[in-house]
Amino acid sequence: MKRLYVLGSGPGSELMITPQVEQAIAASSDLVAYGLYLELLGERTRDKTLHDLPLGEEIERARLALNLAAAGKPTALISSGDIGIFAMATLVFELLERRLSGAETESDDHDWRQVDIQVMPGISAMQAAAASMGAALGHDFCAVSLSDLLTPWETIETRIRAVAAADFVIAFYNPVSRKRRWQLARAKELLLQRRPADTPVILGRNLTRQDERVSVCTLAQLDVEQVDMLTLVLVGSSATRCFQNGDKQWVYTPRGYARKLTPPESVAP
Missing domain, CATH: 3.30.950.10 (Tetrapyrrole methylase, C-terminal domain)
Known part of the structure; x- marks a missing residue:
């Protein structure tokens, strides 16, 4: 199963990370996020491949996460707080819809249609x-x-x-x-x-x-x-x-x- 976890890691404290999100991070080989959010995960990033894209590169971040998952790497796209509130979840689905509708042609060999996307909420600010x-x-x-x-x-x-x-x-x-x-x-x-x-x-x-x-x-x-x-x-x-x-x-x-x-x-x- 090609899987992309789209998850919110909470406002900052490790104690605010939900058990569901903990399991998803543990199951992922690749973590995609803004660097600060990766730092806040602490030891959870050990033995993971980290993809730190700066602020302003949200589209690149979402596209990279979809491509990694489509390539067969269990991937977590991470935002702080709840990823569905002013965060990255909506961009994932916007890109996916554009790809499926033909508005965006595939410029690579990754087939996003085969990716199982699971959105996991986090505690919001x-x-x-x-x-x-x-x-x-x-x-x-x-x-x-x-x-x-x-x-x-x-x-x-x-x-x-x-x-x-x-x-x-x-x-x-x-x-x-x-x-x-x-x-x-x-x-x-x-x-x-x-x-x-x-x-x-x-x-x-x-x-x-x-x-x-x-x-x-x-x-x-x-x-x-x-x-x-x-x-x-x-x-x-x-x-x-x-x-x-x-x-x-x-x-x-x-x-x-x-x-x-x-x-x-x-x-x-």
């Missing part, structure tokens, strides 16, 4: 950020990437306006980069038009890794200069609450149990 501070994703939420490298900013802004109006908790992926600083500030501006200035915001950098840094501020206090490309920005809804318990700060979004917790008013006979 937004889950890790929410859990580190309580339960911010306790009610309806969404995820929006602020990177306009592949999606026009006009489309991204339309989505921000829509989810702001719908009052979702929002996980912002790819909030800034070295060359892209203004998008997060614009997203903040749009959200402040729809929700309170004291809305809790969780900033999670290098989540679950040794140098993890998680903090809470308000939407009004959100400072773009405190955010980099390794930070997830989780903005609460208008219902999201923040409170202090000793030295610990908790953030949660109620689901509506208050009506069940509060006894109904007694009705006069």
Whole structure:
């Protein structure tokens, strides 16, 4: 069986790698990923053939993984977090569909049709950020990437306006980069038009890794200069609450149990 494992290795900590992903890595002879993700796997990469392709070469990474698997080498294509969320899984299927439809002619001898593709989810950054501070994703939420490298900013802004109006908790992926600083500030501006200035915001950098840094501020206090490309920005809804318990700060979004917790008013006979 020619097999390609498309898997998410979690936000960073080895403890966040699922048993299913562990088994897939162990069964693979070749691992394809961005170098940092391979480093985070630790000893799991021992005796494996590693294919480290830099950022910006995602298409080459996906194509290489398909070719290796088609050549009969059990291969794992790896992203951090969940590989199906703003990651490599979608590119694998886009390339495969193009090949099958004839939109992309085969320039090599590899037949991708014979590859058994297995997608394996991982714990996402937004889950890790929410859990580190309580339960911010306790009610309806969404995820929006602020990177306009592949999606026009006009489309991204339309989505921000829509989810702001719908009052979702929002996980912002790819909030800034070295060359892209203004998008997060614009997203903040749009959200402040729809929700309170004291809305809790969780900033999670290098989540679950040794140098993890998680903090809470308000939407009004959100400072773009405190955010980099390794930070997830989780903005609460208008219902999201923040409170202090000793030295610990908790953030949660109620689901509506208050009506069940509060006894109904007694009705006069």
